[in-house]
Amino acid sequence: MKQIQCRIAGLLMALVAAGMLAACEGQEPEAQKERILPPETGQDEAVKIGFSMDTLKEERWLKDRDLFRQAAEKLGAEVEIAAANGDDALQIAQAEAMIQGGIDVLVIVPHNAEATAAIVHKAHEAGIKVIAYDRLVKNADVDLYVSFDNEQVGELQARAILEAVPKGNYVYIGGAPTDNNVHLIKKGVLNVLQPAIDRGDINIVYDEWTDDWAPENAQHNMAEALRANGNQIDAVIAANDATAGGAIKALAAQGMNGKIPVAGQDAELAAAQRIVAGTQTMTVYKPIQNLTAQVAELAVQLAKGEEIMTSVSVNNGKTEVPSILLAPTAVDAGNLADTVIADGFHSKEEVYQEAKND
Numbered sequence: 001m002k003q004i005q006c007r008i009a010g011l012l013m014a015l016v017a018a019g020m021l022a023a024c025e026g027q028e029p030e031a032q033k034e035r036i037l038p039p040e041t042g043q044d045e046a047v048k049i050g051f052s053m054d055t056l057k058e059e060r061w062l063k064d065r066d067l068f069r070q071a072a073e074k075l076g077a078e079v080e081i082a083a084a085n086g087d088d089a090l091q092i093a094q095a096e097a098m099i100q101g102g103i104d105v106l107v108i109v110p111h112n113a114e115a116t117a118a119i120v121h122k123a124h125e126a127g128i129k130v131i132a133y134d135r136l137v138k139n140a141d142v143d144l145y146v147s148f149d150n151e152q153v154g155e156l157q158a159r160a161i162l163e164a165v166p167k168g169n170y171v172y173i174g175g176a177p178t179d180n181n182v183h184l185i186k187k188g189v190l191n192v193l194q195p196a197i198d199r200g201d202i203n204i205v206y207d208e209w210t211d212d213w214a215p216e217n218a219q220h221n222m223a224e225a226l227r228a229n230g231n232q233i234d235a236v237i238a239a240n241d242a243t244a245g246g247a248i249k250a251l252a253a254q255g256m257n258g259k260i261p262v263a264g265q266d267a268e269l270a271a272a273q274r275i276v277a278g279t280q281t282m283t284v285y286k287p288i289q290n291l292t293a294q295v296a297e298l299a300v301q302l303a304k305g306e307e308i309m310t311s312v313s314v315n316n317g318k319t320e321v322p323s324i325l326l327a328p329t330a331v332d333a334g335n336l337a338d339t340v341i342a343d344g345f346h347s348k349e350e351v352y353q354e355a356k357n358d
């Protein structure tokens, strides 16, 4: 009853009294405004999806946010999006606010695979299903996991670099250890490199995670790897383009950029430009538009109580999570045009524009 009174008050005085509304329901003014709209436009029955994101720091997440909203709204759903900027407590609080705010299904990109298990429990207590988006939530009864095949990402990276450098000293720049993907990517890299390691052809002389996927941390680690090995480095595999960019800066400081093959992931614009400039060898392209379209559809189905069958499952330490793993693509100077440009992920003009920072 109290809630209805608030809504009526809100419609009459929304712009003027947003602060009051929040006080009424103890919610953020912004979230409040969004929920007021549906009754007027008759969207009460619309599925409400909560999209809880770790961060918008890397270029790709901006695409995930915008393309997911588009895909969901195209299906008639309403989307509430929050990004926690790598703050676990904030991500939990934001997800709780969405759950209390009446979402029908929760889609989550966990910052910390373990810490977000608490969110899954809370959602289930409220009868809300949870989809782990791109990154798995560990040790919780996640309803569905949709991502790209991260082990394949690592295999594609290692295959490309092993072809360029069949013998020599390798540096591995891993991602954030709080992110379950980094362990899958690294497993894929070793699936390909192990035989060459066993033969003694290649030697991983430096291997470190990158806290928070921060490029500056990757740059620092790469500088340390160069220093510790007297610059005797022949190849670098970095878990994504942001960390590859950091590593390439450290190589540049030693006049080695463009001389050492470097692998990345995400097909960021800067990485595509580096591939054209020759300072990065390859990246792994993951068509975000495919991921967002699939997850939006599956979220609406779950919200409507439909059962979803998958042919694959991934164990998250608690259960076999029904999963859908999309195929990634290796991209180098030879197929940039047929992949990221052909898909409109980046325009030809942008890609062939001078790389700014290398």
Ligand code: GAL
Binding pocket: 058, 060, 134, 135, 175, 179, 181, 213, 240, 265, 266
């Ligand atoms: C991973 C994701 C990558 C990368 C990284 C940094 O989980 O799969 O595409 O961007 O996070 O945010």
